[in-house]
Amino acid sequence: MVPDVSFSLEDKSVPSLISTENIKTAVGIDVGLKEFLTTNTGETISVPKFYRKSQSNLARKQKKVSRKEIGSNNWRAAQNRIARLHQHIARQREDFHYKTAHKLVRENDLIAVEDLNIRGLARNTKLSKSIYDVARGAFIEKLNAVAVKRGIHVIKVSPHNTSQNCSNCGHKVPKTLSVRTHSCPKCKTVLDRDENAAINILNKALNEVGIILSACGGLGVSQPVFA
Template identity: 40%
Template sequence: MYIKYRSERWGQGGDARVLVMEYKAVVNKNQKIAINEAIRTSQFVRNKVLRYWMDNRGVGKKELYRYNTQLRDEFKFVKDLNSHACQASVENVERAINRFFDKCKKGKPGKKGYPRFKKHSRSVEYKQSGWKLHPTKRRITFTDKKGVGGLKLLGKWDINTIDEKLIKRVRIVKRADGFYVQFCVKVDNTQPAPDTTSEVGIDVGLEYFYSDSNGNHEHNPRFLRKVEKDIKRSQRKIYKKKKGSSGRRKARGVYARKHLRVTRQRNEHASRLARNLCLLNSMVVLEDLNVSGLVRNHKLASSIVDASWYLFRQWLEYFGRKFGREVIAVPPHYTSQECSNCGVRTQKSLSTRTHYCSHCGHIEQRDINAAKVILSRVNGRGGHPQTNASGVVVPTSVGSNTCKSKQRR
């Protein structure tokens, strides 16, 4: 079983958070067909509502939900799906539209993310109806007319500890290795953590996964690089099979499961490191990197994606909230060029792995020097007058643990 944490995405609004508890579902052949039909129906509703919005500019939220009701009256297979599941598809469109207009209003450079049609949906989402938990809470029954029926749940985290009223959403997710059921529970997931006053700055990289201001390096596991040849071999086998054949379908499944394994390895690695950092330090400072912009460099894109920097930051923010720690992102400008001892900038190429300051003679490993600079942008220079960054320190924690933005002069 895999446990994730993500912000509320189902129309609750505000700073609400949910804990997502995920279980493997045991399905038979007929249930597999029924789940796939429910997923396709959910995708159909979403795409039809989006097309309605495109063809009728200016329509609001009420009109979208009214059109959803029309779809249920017009198509029997839509009516067979639970009404709240159809509403969840409309909410998906509504979020995409609002996100697009928000980016336009804020003047975000580049593409604004105009809502697009879904071609390959892999989940169907129910609200607080359309499903029923067994008293043992080891089985779940979907009560709409799609015919999914009862599913046995496999997992270590016993959902018996959770009040059923706190389950806000239930989602069936299709993956390469089977089907999963996610319970989105609105709970206070904060936990007490050991008292500590230590602070750390971290600099993510490709040679090392990260280097910290205490002089430590974390090995970069390079999960994709290790199995890249095997994945490419399995990909070539797909094209050797006849189109539409069962052999080609099986080969695609093998290929997808290999990628899924890499994804889970990255997630486990990032969450473990983030948890340890937040337990050991009262404040973690990192760079506010634009990862989507960095991957445009085609020579480094694969390595950056394999390092999963953004996933690591998400886990840091989660454990920061959970343990009451401060997780702060600072502007990344010149962190690799500045001297952590005197603040003077020394130009160096990416191939130069040792920092040498011609002003004060300070010599240090490049990434550790950058981690110390990152930490200093929150704590101050200790008397040095140099300015370390242009811009405002960005707090990534939410709530009472948010650190106030600081600017040195």
């Protein structure tokens, strides 16, 4: 008689998310255009501008292509050189994204980001080159992938008023994209615009999972307190 044999298909390689009770460190990040990202503590990572730095080289190669006979061997060779340059830019950006994602995941149990409409933003022709250089969507995807392997929370929150509301008192302070400093007329808080947004992003995320900042600056599980 053949004994019954059962197999478990559970994937042991992906850890469970850290429980909210064990979350000790959290960060809110605002992925921008002036800086690649700004955290709620004011730490910044600069935009590497891989695409912009290669624009003149790319333009020269594209000009050479235009002088070749379409379909000729020289035309194909010139097209290949352009494709290799685009591939090089993409690999540089990917490496930068992964290194940044690993840094954030190593240092935090919870990472808060905005749930942005990347395609909608890219339609702004004045900002499209900067948006593609930053490649927000690709970065968030990689951040999610790295975080899953470590059991780290990545919380996406609504971007509504994260830049406009004061992170200290909640008062709405309207500002255009050109205004880079948040200055609240109500509570007199003055912060870099992106740092203010990052604090609001973190507060929204902590509110979603039911965590508040303790008086000593640590994290504690509690009822949501942020509006």
